[in-house]
Amino acid sequence: MIEDKNQQRTSLSDFGEFKLIDHLTSHFDISHTSTVKGIGDDAAVLDFKDKQIVVTTDFLVEGVHFDLSYMPLKHLGYKAVIVNLSDVFAMNANATQITVSVAVSNRFSLEALEELYAGIETAAKIYNIDVVGGDTTSSTSGLLISVTAIGEVEKEDVVYRNGAKPNDLLVVTGDLGGAYMGLQVLEREKQVFLVNPNSQPDMEPYAYIMERQLKPEARKDIVKLFKDLDVKPTSMIDVSDGLSSEIIHLCKQSNVGCDLYENKIPLDPTVITACEEFNIDSTTVALNGGEDYELLFTISQEDYNKIKANPNFSVIGYMTEPHVGMHLVTRAETKIPLKAQGWNALNNQE
Amino acid sequence: MIEDKNQQRTSLSDFGEFKLIDHLTSHFDISHTSTVKGIGDDAAVLDFKDKQIVVTTDFLVEGVHFDLSYMPLKHLGYKAVIVNLSDVFAMNANATQITVSVAVSNRFSLEALEELYAGIETAAKIYNIDVVGGDTTSSTSGLLISVTAIGEVEKEDVVYRNGAKPNDLLVVTGDLGGAYMGLQVLEREKQVFLVNPNSQPDMEPYAYIMERQLKPEARKDIVKLFKDLDVKPTSMIDVSDGLSSEIIHLCKQSNVGCDLYENKIPLDPTVITACEEFNIDSTTVALNGGEDYELLFTISQEDYNKIKANPNFSVIGYMTEPHVGMHLVTRAETKIPLKAQGWNALNNQE
Numbered sequence A, B: 001m002i003e004d005k006n007q008q009r010t011s012l013s014d015f016g017e018f019k020l021i022d023h024l025t026s027h028f029d030i031s032h033t034s035t036v037k038g039i040g041d042d043a044a045v046l047d048f049k050d051k052q053i054v055v056t057t058d059f060l061v062e063g064v065h066f067d068l069s070y071m072p073l074k075h076l077g078y079k080a081v082i083v084n085l086s087d088v089f090a091m092n093a094n095a096t097q098i099t100v101s102v103a104v105s106n107r108f109s110l111e112a113l114e115e116l117y118a119g120i121e122t123a124a125k126i127y128n129i130d131v132v133g134g135d136t137t138s139s140t141s142g143l144l145i146s147v148t149a150i151g152e153v154e155k156e157d158v159v160y161r162n163g164a165k166p167n168d169l170l171v172v173t174g175d176l177g178g179a180y181m182g183l184q185v186l187e188r189e190k191q192v193f194l195v196n197p198n199s200q201p202d203m204e205p206y207a208y209i210m211e212r213q214l215k216p217e218a219r220k221d222i223v224k225l226f227k228d229l230d231v232k233p234t235s236m237i238d239v240s241d242g243l244s245s246e247i248i249h250l251c252k253q254s255n256v257g258c259d260l261y262e263n264k265i266p267l268d269p270t271v272i273t274a275c276e277e278f279n280i281d282s283t284t285v286a287l288n289g290g291e292d293y294e295l296l297f298t299i300s301q302e303d304y305n306k307i308k309a310n311p312n313f314s315v316i317g318y319m320t321e322p323h324v325g326m327h328l329v330t331r332a333e334t335k336i337p338l339k340a341q342g343w344n345a346l347n348n349q350e
Helices: A017-025 A073-089 A110-126 A178-195 A204-214 A220-229 A243-254 A269-278 A282-288 A301-307 B017-025 B073-089 B110-126 B178-195 B204-214 B220-229 B243-254 B269-278 B282-288 B301-307
Strands: A035-037 A044-047 A052-061 A094-104 A130-138 A143-153 A169-173 A235-239 A257-261 A294-299 A313-320 A326-329 A335-337 B035-037 B044-047 B052-061 B094-104 B130-138 B143-153 B169-173 B235-239 B257-261 B294-299 B313-320 B326-329 B335-337
Touching (some): A017 A110, A017 A130, A035 A130, A044 A130, A052 B094, A052 B143, A073 A094, A073 A143, A073 A220, A073 A235, A094 A110, A094 B052, A130 B052, A143 B052, A169 A301, A178 A282, A204 A269, A235 A243, A243 A294, A243 A326, A269 A282, A294 A301, A301 A313, B017 B130, B044 B094, B044 B130, B052 B073, B073 B094, B073 B110, B073 B220, B094 B110, B110 B130, B169 B243, B169 B301, B178 B204, B204 B269, B243 B257, B243 B282, B294 B301, B301 B313
Antiparallel strands (some): A035 A044, A044 B052, A052 B044, A169 A294, A235 A294, B094 B143, B235 B294, B326 B335
16 A cells, blocks of 8 residues: 555654644645635635636545555645646636645554645646645545635636537547546556566556546646637536536536537547457547546637647537437447446445 | 434435435525525636635544434534634634535435435525535545535735734633533433433433534624624634634734633533533633634723623633743632643544
8 A cells, every 4th residue: 555655654643633734734835816814724815806716626535536556645635636626627717726625544644644745735836726724634444635626717707517509519628538548457457466466567558548547637728728719618517527427517507419429539549559458448438437637618610710720629529409419429420329327426436 | 323213215326426416405595696606517606806705624524523323414514514614703704605525425325415414504594605516425434524614704804813912802702611511411321322222311401512512503693793893803713622722823823922711711500510510620621622613812902891791702811922821820820831632633533
């Protein structure tokens, strides 16, 4: 287990609750003028003047959302932040602050928590956000992380899930399915390791998809790109649970239907290779894999020229009248209904 | 166990993650104009115009912060909200929105979660706050609740922990030690029940202190009262971990010392009676008991006339120069150093 790797091990019970959060966050910088007061009082104080603020929260639970036998704690801290920032960017907003609450059982050492917070700090630095609050407490089993992210946005720039119109183009950033296939590789190597701890697998061919799983990024760049290109999506969501369920969210909330083209779904060559190796259909992986943290959005057709040359974007379909329904148009040009079979925290306790 | 009392039991795995949070919060009203968008998108959207906003977050963990064998789920939901609102009021701010994330193991039924959310809803209604976000996920063991509360305040009204000056009066609202003694009674009755499930104890004499433990209130009324009385405290904190550790927080962050008078500490008669019954010193309980969710603050002496007639307030001491240190002045007029021995989540896994 990752948390046992440390040479030095300081028991968490040597720290009081308050001293611990102070210790873990004392060197975190504050860089936003909107952060009036960060950690250290009953609450953070923020000042956004004329902007709207967005707030989002996510829970990561050991044994449900992550497995510490292949997820280094630093990566986990990083990912816990990214997952939340992705929701802020999906509102077309700029992420500015987060609060981080952590519950840990006493099998974790101080050094393990420091690793976790090092990952949180790295994400905060790279994405230029202030850590303004938090809470550390004990848990009876395992590690749980709850992050709340806050962002700011001009009122006229907010993009909701419910603004898509028939004939709008459906667009996704980056490529899909990588995080899921990275997880498959990691699960396989864990099993191999359990049987033969001395095996030295060559992970180089899987570097991209493993990074998609272990150290995902959130598409802050896209929010800026929309501004530069003068594009405002009509609806947007981040791809955390698989393309299929995210499309269904947009369609239901916007009251439209959709035609999604299988041959337009962006896949990295590594994903295709891994799918062949694992004998899984790559379209299924892209539709249901989840955790890619790309942005899925719709734009009106008039905006097509603004985005068509940009390698960040793939147009994967278009929205239809609601009575038409939601369909995948396969390579064989048959239409099959879209279903949400995405990762379901309450069904698959994997 | 409370969650097994329900006649009807719907498995949580019948619900997807999204449908579950929709189901649990669909009837929650939105009442604040600052709530532009609540649950249902990637993030809530809030608009506070010229006000400052405060953000605070707290984690409640089964087996650490609560015991479901005597804490009904509805009360727990209520208390999870109160704990966070108390932090908002301790900034002299008005609480306006919360997000609620819940992780549950599969031993909980849908009806159990509905009970929990009924408590959350009740608190939201009574305190007039909007529930604007959340997340439900599975846990590998027990129930965990993470609440983030948001409030608004005029810039000039924010009260931090660090503004106390020597000679300022130290004031506390309400009375102290009740929540801790309520817990002692509940723990005792749990033991009695385990031995003899048919015992019917008379809990009436303990009604007040049990309510202080099971259904605490946050002092929203005090924030309004400060406005009415034209008082702005120089520093403020809520009493969640015991009077002693909260005073130390104010002193350290304000760089002052303090004389706290034992004979001025407000105690309800029920607390005194229970302390005698349990053979515990009532001052120790008030100093270290915690969970009272009263407000502890300092005011300049000039403001004394504004508060002296008000039954909500007890002047319990005054701040001194920092080199004098922090002391309890006992009834016997000896001075003993104040120590933080409050409830410590990481030492006492009770």
